[in-house]
Amino acid sequence: MRMTTGRVFVITGASSGLGLATARLLSAVAGTHLVLAVRDPGRGRAAQAQLASGSSSEVRVVDLADLDSVRAFAGGVERVDVLVNNAGVMAPPRTLSAQGYELQFAVNHLAHFALTGLLLDRLAAGADPRVVTVSSTLHRQGRIDFDDLDGARAYSATGAYNQSKLANAIFGLELHRRLTAAGSPVRSLLAHPGYAATGLQATVKPGLYRWALMKLGNPLLAVSAEQGARPIVLAATSGEGGRFIGPTGLGEMRGAPGVVHPSAAARDSETARRLWAVSEERTGVRLLDPAGRHQEPG
Incomplete structure (x- = not known):
């Protein structure tokens, strides 16, 4: 890592879309060092x-569909002040991760749960340390199906995506609760971009839904990736822990970034407890116990 006088931001999925837009906006702050966590080093x-x-920057490779890669990546991070859990996949055909978990749940939630836990000690030593987890307005349509998390019995590509985005929201809020209980200096915030044209929709399997997104939804409703990244940057640089930052316009699709509200399901304490336990079991990473006490990563 190059020497820097500013803060260090680790951004997953920084080679395109919201991640790249977030990196571009943050790079305007002189002295900032950006760690671009990407799957493809060329991109x-x-x-x-x-x-x-x-600003200064470096490219580091991580495959979020493989928890072994996540561990290797985390082991090479010497310093971090802000972790932006941004990378994601959207509504592909049913696919499994390297560990055998449904791909969207694995990449969008489990990998970021693990990465946060593995970096928590270095975050705690940082300057105004923060974890920003990127969710979506679609978390409001999600349901955590603990009996079929991987869609083995019944798979809906959009349903699995909504489940993963709800998992992001639950995680960000529960992380805030446990960090607060621990008296940790690390703040956990959530952000969502509204309806941003990022290219993520291109991963949706072919069909009427993808056609509607790309041909109708994006041109008529979507904001640019740069506009979509503004709530993420705001969460990464200011505000209290536990807040959810998103566009404040109609339907939270666009507008100035500000505090928005998660769904009731995202705030449910029993669902949070169950999801945390499942996430620890699947990743082998133990972050904080319910009372906020630090646990060694598995």
């Missing part, structure tokens, strides 16, 4: 070339 270097010259 990561292309993204790096778009950052402002007053």
Whole structure:
């Protein structure tokens, strides 16, 4: 890591879409050091070339569909002040991760749960340390199906995506609760971009839903990736823990970033307890016990 006088931001999925837009906005702050956590190093270097010259950056490879890769990546991070859990996949055909978990639940939630836990000690030593987990308005349509998390019995691509985004929201709020109980300096915040044209929709399996998204929804309703990234940047740089930052316009699809509200399901304490336990079991990473006491990562 190059020497820097500013804060260090680790951004997953930083080679395109919201991640790249977030990196570009943050790179405008002189002295900032950005760790672009990407799957494809070539695309990561292309993204790096778009950052402002007053910042420094590095490209680090991680495959969020493989928890072994997540562990290896975390082991190489020497310093971090802000972790932006941004990367995601949206509504692909049913696919399993390297560990055999449904891909969207694995990448969007489990990998970020593990990465947060593995970096928590370094975050706690950081300057105004924060974990920003990127969710979606679609978390309101999600349901955590603990009896069929991987869609083995019945798989809906959009249902699994909504489940993963609800898991993001539950995780961010429960992490805030446990960090507060521990008296930790680390703040946990949530963010969502509204309806942003990021290219993520291109991963949706072919069919009427994808056609509607790409041909109708994006041109008529979507904001740019840069506009969608503004709530993420706001959460990464200011505000109290436990807040959910998103567009404040009609339907939270667009508008100035500000505090929005998670669904009742995202705030349910019993669902949070169960999801935390499942996440620890699947990742082998133990973050904080219910009373907020630090636990060694598995």
